[in-house]
Amino acid sequence: MTEMDAACFEAANSADLIQGHLRLNVPGAVVPDILPPLIVELQRRHPKVQVEIVVENNLVDIIAAGCDAGIRYGDSIQKDMISIPIGPRLQQIALAASPSYVKQHGLPGNPLELADHCAIRYRLSDGTLIPWSLRRGDETANIEPTTCLVLSVNALNTGLSYVRAGLGIIGTFRNWLESDFRAGTLIPVLPDWWAELEGPRLYYPSRFTSSALRAFIDVCRSEATV
Numbered sequence: 001m002t003e004m005d006a007a008c009f010e011a012a013n014s015a016d017l018i019q020g021h022l023r024l025n026v027p028g029a030v031v032p033d034i035l036p037p038l039i040v041e042l043q044r045r046h047p048k049v050q051v052e053i054v055v056e057n058n059l060v061d062i063i064a065a066g067c068d069a070g071i072r073y074g075d076s077i078q079k080d081m082i083s084i085p086i087g088p089r090l091q092q093i094a095l096a097a098s099p100s101y102v103k104q105h106g107l108p109g110n111p112l113e114l115a116d117h118c119a120i121r122y123r124l125s126d127g128t129l130i131p132w133s134l135r136r137g138d139e140t141a142n143i144e145p146t147t148c149l150v151l152s153v154n155a156l157n158t159g160l161s162y163v164r165a166g167l168g169i170i171g172t173f174r175n176w177l178e179s180d181f182r183a184g185t186l187i188p189v190l191p192d193w194w195a196e197l198e199g200p201r202l203y204y205p206s207r208f209t210s211s212a213l214r215a216f217i218d219v220c221r222s223e224a225t226v
Contacts, residue, residue, distance in 0.1 A: 022052070022212040045219065092173070202220055
């Protein structure tokens with residue numbers, strides 16, 4: 001019935017005017033930098049579209065949650081959904097520390113030396129800590145550093161405040177750290193060992209999609225990055 005109402009709403013409006021409500025269910029990882037330029041471009045093209053962003057790191061049924069589409073990484077996308085890349089095709093998990101921390105503790109020369117450093121880490125909603133998995137070519141290293149601060153995955157970007165203050169080494173998305181690297185407020189740690197992962201994807205049901213969602217899909221495709 002919801003889909004029928006939405007279809008009737010679209011039919012009653014001009015084909016040249018895209019409007020309506022777009023509700024997206026997204027993880028916190030895309031909120032700081034990947035999602036904003038896409039929403040801005042959508043609003044520039046279609047100012048009558050109202051966007052609502054629901055930040056949710058747990059796996060959810062987007063239909064039951066009343067959302068038009070979701071954004072997730074990799075295998076967490078529901079199997080009966082259509083999906084397209086959104087943002088960068090690949091992302092890196094980078095390690096960083098502040099100049100004050102490096103001055104006091106030095107830089108690790110290899111992954112094993114991370115065990116002697118203070119780590120800022122994130123905990124998933126199921127209770128497990130996000131692992132520090134490093135990779136250089138065919139070599140891999142799974143590290144258990146000394147953890148000095150644990151943050152909920154729901155507060156992903158808050159860790160930057162602690163690492164800038166000199167608390168320890170953080171492992172997070174490289175794109176979150178680039179401005180700090182350029183400004184010198186953070187220093188890369190073991191950059192040869194930063195692992196890559198597939199970037200996020202927008203997913204949505206194969207049945208009826210609203211004009212607002214179709215417009216957002218067009219924006220994501222036109223703004224896709226390598």
